[in-house]
Amino acid sequence: MLGLELNDHIRRSMAEWIKSADELRELDQALGDGDLGITISAGSRAVIAALELLPADSTPAEIARACAKAFANANPSTMAALVAGALLEGSKVWSNSSDITLPDAHAFVHAAAESIALRGKTKLGDKTIYDGIAAVADALNGQEDRVAALGFAVTAASDAVERTKGLQSRRGRASWLQERSIGFADPGATALLRLVESWRAVGTTTSG
Amino acid sequence: MKKIINLPEDFVEEFVEGILLAHPDLVKTPGSDRRILVRADAPQAGKVGIITGGGSGHLPLFKGYVGMGLCSGVAIGNVFSSPSSAQIFEASKAVNGGAGILYLYGNYGGDVLNFDLAADLAELEDIPTRTVLARDDVASQPNDNRLERRGVAGIFFAYKVAGAAAERGESIEAVARIAEDVVEHTATMGIGLAPTIMPITGKPSFELLDGEMEIGIGIHGEPGTHRGPLKTADEIAEHLVRALVQDLGLTAGARVAVLVNGMGATPLEELYVLYRKTHKLLYELGIEISKNYVGEYATSLEMAGASISLLALNDERLALLRAPAKSPFFEEN
Numbered sequence: 001m002l003g004l005e006l007n008d009h010i011r012r013s014m015a016e017w018i019k020s021a022d023e024l025r026e027l028d029q030a031l032g033d034g035d036l037g038i039t040i041s042a043g044s045r046a047v048i049a050a051l052e053l054l055p056a057d058s059t060p061a062e063i064a065r066a067c068a069k070a071f072a073n074a075n076p077s078t079m080a081a082l083v084a085g086a087l088l089e090g091s092k093v094w095s096n097s098s099d100i101t102l103p104d105a106h107a108f109v110h111a112a113a114e115s116i117a118l119r120g121k122t123k124l125g126d127k128t129i130y131d132g133i134a135a136v137a138d139a140l141n142g143q144e145d146r147v148a149a150l151g152f153a154v155t156a157a158s159d160a161v162e163r164t165k166g167l168q169s170r171r172g173r174a175s176w177l178q179e180r181s182i183g184f185a186d187p188g189a190t191a192l193l194r195l196v197e198s199w200r201a202v203g204t205t206t207s208g
Numbered sequence: 209m210k211k212i213i214n215l216p217e218d219f220v221e222e223f224v225e226g227i228l229l230a231h232p233d234l235v236k237t238p239g240s241d242r243r244i245l246v247r248a249d250a251p252q253a254g255k256v257g258i259i260t261g262g263g264s265g266h267l268p269l270f271k272g273y274v275g276m277g278l279c280s281g282v283a284i285g286n287v288f289s290s291p292s293s294a295q296i297f298e299a300s301k302a303v304n305g306g307a308g309i310l311y312l313y314g315n316y317g318g319d320v321l322n323f324d325l326a327a328d329l330a331e332l333e334d335i336p337t338r339t340v341l342a343r344d345d346v347a348s349q350p351n352d353n354r355l356e357r358r359g360v361a362g363i364f365f366a367y368k369v370a371g372a373a374a375e376r377g378e379s380i381e382a383v384a385r386i387a388e389d390v391v392e393h394t395a396t397m398g399i400g401l402a403p404t405i406m407p408i409t410g411k412p413s414f415e416l417l418d419g420e421m422e423i424g425i426g427i428h429g430e431p432g433t434h435r436g437p438l439k440t441a442d443e444i445a446e447h448l449v450r451a452l453v454q455d456l457g458l459t460a461g462a463r464v465a466v467l468v469n470g471m472g473a474t475p476l477e478e479l480y481v482l483y484r485k486t487h488k489l490l491y492e493l494g495i496e497i498s499k500n501y502v503g504e505y506a507t508s509l510e511m512a513g514a515s516i517s518l519l520a521l522n523d524e525r526l527a528l529l530r531a532p533a534k535s536p537f538f539e540e541n
Contacts, residue, residue, distance in 0.1 A: 065332060069294075072325055076292030081321040084293070088328045119321055 001100040003058050007051050009202065010067065014044035016198035020191070027187040031174040036187045039075045043083075046074035060100050064091035064108070078172065079188060082129070085119050086112035102149055106140040113137045126170040127181065129188030135160040136196060150200040157193040164189050209410040216407045220264045220286055227271055231536040234275050238302035244295050245271055246281035250303045256374040256383045257281065257303035258310045260367065261296060262319050263288040265404070266427065268537035269363070269506040270313075275535030278371040279312070287407060287509070288428050290318035296326035300335060308336040308380030312366055312387055314359025314427075315341040338384035342366055344396040344517060346455045347424025347432045360427045361469040361506035362394040362517040365529070368540070372531035390525060395452045396467075398515030399444055400425035400432070404472065404508050413511065423447065427471075427508050441478065445485035448516045453493065456520050460494030465501070465529055467517040472507035474514050479503065482514055498526055505538075 001009065018041050025037025050070035054063060064087050072084035090108040097104050113133040117123060122130045139156035143149035164186035169175045174186075213219050224242045228235065236248045251257065257280040260270050265287040273279050280303035283291035300309050309330065311323045320341070327337040342359030349357045370387035378386070400422040403412035413429035416422055421439070424432025439447070458464065468483045470476065483502050490497055498521055506515075519525065533540040 069329065072329075073292065073294040076290075076294065076322065078318060078321060081293055081325050085321070085325050085328060088325075088332075119324060121317075 001060075002098065003060050003063060004056055006060050006100060007054060007058065007063050009199070010063065011048045011051050012202040013195070013198045014048050016202055017195050018044045020194035020198075024187055024191050024194070027185060027190055031169060031177060031181055031184050031187055033173050035075065035077050036079060036191060039077045039079050040191055042074040043071040043080055046070040059094075060097055060104075061091045061094040064088075064094060079129070079191075082116050082120050086115040086133075089115035102140065102143050102146060105149075106137065106143070109133065109140055110137040120171060122171045125167060127164045127167040127174070127186045127189075128169075128171050129186070129192050131164055131167075131186065132157050132160040132189035132192035136192070150196075150203065153196050154193075154200055157189070157196045161185050161189045161193050209405050209407075211405070211407060213407060219407045220284070223264075223267070224271065224284075227536060234534065234536055235271075238281075239298060241295060241298065243285070243291060244281070244283050244299045244302070245274055246299060246302045247274055247276070249276075250280055251305040252280065252303070253305045254307055255305045255377055256307045256310055256380050257300070257305055258312055258367070258371060258374055258383070259283070259296060259299050259303065260311075260313045260363075261285075261291045261299070261323070262313055262316065263290065263428075265509045266506055268504065269361075272537030273364070273367045273371075273535050275533065275538075277375045277531055277533030277540070278367050278535045278538065280374070288413075290316070290322045293322045293325035293329060296323055297329040300326060300330050300337070301333070304335050308338065310370065310374070310380065310383050310387060311337055311339040312363075312370060313342065314363055315343045315357060316359070336380060338380055340366070340370075340384055340387040340391060342391055342394075344391065344394040345398075345424075345426060346395045346451060347397050348426060348430070351455055358426055358430070360396045360398065360517075361467060361515050362396040362519070364467060364501070364505045365394050365465060365517065365519040366390045368533060368538075369525055369528040371533060372528040375531065386524070386528070390519065393456065393520040393525070394517060395455045396469075396515050396517040397423075397448045397451050398425050398427075398432075398469075398471065398513055399423050399448070400429065400471070400511060400513035401438065402473065402512035403429055404511040407509075413508070421513075425513060427506060429508065429511065441481040442485045444514075445482050445516070446489060449486050449489045449518075452516060452518045453490075453495070456518060458493070458495055458518070458520060461496075462494075463496045463498045463521040463526065464490065465499040465519040465521060465526075466490070466497050467501045467505060467515075467519075468503075469501075469506055469515045469517065470504045471511045471513040471515065472504065473510040473512040476503065479514055482516065486516055499529055
């Protein structure tokens with residue numbers, strides 16, 4: 001995927017992702033402070049606006065960096081800072097790529113997941129977005145067909161959300177609820193699922 | 209809730225505007241966002257910039273220590289919440305003199321996330337940064353886990369010493385090393401008597417029974433090591449000083465700087481009663497007080513309570529502590 005296609009694909013994915021803002025806000029009100037909906041809606045809009053301004057010859061790494069800055073500034077929540085840091089870390093593995101391949105996509109998601117684990121001081125089973133993104137990174141590993149890879153990614157993200165329902169939140173404000181957090185899907189992992197679904201949904205309408 | 213405010217949501221903007229109006233010769237805001245404040249003479253060409261920041265509600269932290277021989281700039285958030293990475297990055301650009309930027313702030317999760325992200329943004333624009341976290345609250349974690357401690361009033365020592373090093377033109381590596389060295393040799397412990405009322409919610413930051421004190425309380429009212437009936441000033445000083453001396457491993461012949469800090473609602477008289485006993489205890493232990501500070505250096509709005517900080521001194525730290533400095537809330541000639 002070349003820079004121009006990537007830019008277009010991200011913008012259409014963001015427009016799709018915004019539609020889950022209400023669902024995420026309600027989930028986050030049950031477990032956290034309820035600002036995840038705003039983080040997603042304001043963040044997506046800011047990303048779309050930033051990408052519209054980028055020159056047509058921007059590299060994939062430049063596009064990822066522009067997304068990071070826009071997302072971080074739109075609603076400076078903990079989630080926004082974690083996601084932006086993850087995108088910047090991912091952009092580093094793309095520094096020499098002009099055409100993103102499936103191995104590049106895997107390397108990006110893997111680096112982004114590790115950034116979230118490091119900065120969020122979180123690990124698998126803590127019931128966070130990391131449970132979702134780590135599963136997606138694993139699902140993309142070694143894939144050779146784009147449509148099949150996206151299918152595996154959605155399934156992995158969805159399974160991760162299901163698993164978080166049985167877990168107790170161990171990071172962030174949700175951890176204050178202790179055992180009362182069990183039974184709810186993690187809002188962060190759900191946001192990631194909706195993003196991967198959006199990425200796939202808009203991808204089927206073009207050859208990109 | 210009884211407070212001298214206008215609309216609660218305007219509280220942060222309005223106190224910052226007041227600082228800018230009162231001290232235009234010392235500080236300025238580089239753009240339209242008043243939550244970013246830098247030295248009036250920023251940037252210092254060829255010198256390391258020091259950026260700090262954190263939540264509002266701690267004056268003189270953080271805005272009070274921007275000036276010559278101290279911090280170069282600051283970004284603050286809402287009461288007790290982090291500034292954004294964009295605000296920290298804006299402050300960094302405004303003080304960038306081409307010699308690198310030191311991020312020097314307290315070890316709190318939200319602040320670390322946003323400062324780290326600001327460091328990433330700075331790196332993209334070829335502004336090198338280093339980070340040193342103040343971690344002086346000995347009650348927040350045991351000594352063998354001291355890298356996880358919270359930063360409290362003792363950060364003042366790091367500002368003063370690192371700021372003097374930056375002012376005399378040291379490199380970013382040297383300023384970061386000196387700041388880290390001060391953090392390693394600083395210990396603070398406090399007690400809380402009454403909570404602050406949060407301006408937006410109108411609710412107390414923590415609850416404490418009448419006649420009780422929280423020993424080892426954090427700067428936002430975080431729980432300390434234990435609660436118990438309020439003791440006398442001398443007993444409190446003895447408890448805190450002995451914990452600090454032990455944590456720093458101080459023995460007879462050591463030299464220290466002492467900071468007795470009020471948390472917002474405790475009168476200066478009580479702070480001097482605490483200082484009196486601190487002074488006598490250190491004298492009995494054969495520890496020399498080379499410099500002392502008594503007053504409000506890091507508060508928690510109108511929380512009642514006090515903390516004692518010790519900085520173990522060597523010649524380098526003492527010389528930098530004595531170097532000139534001037535900011536809205538602190539001056540050393």
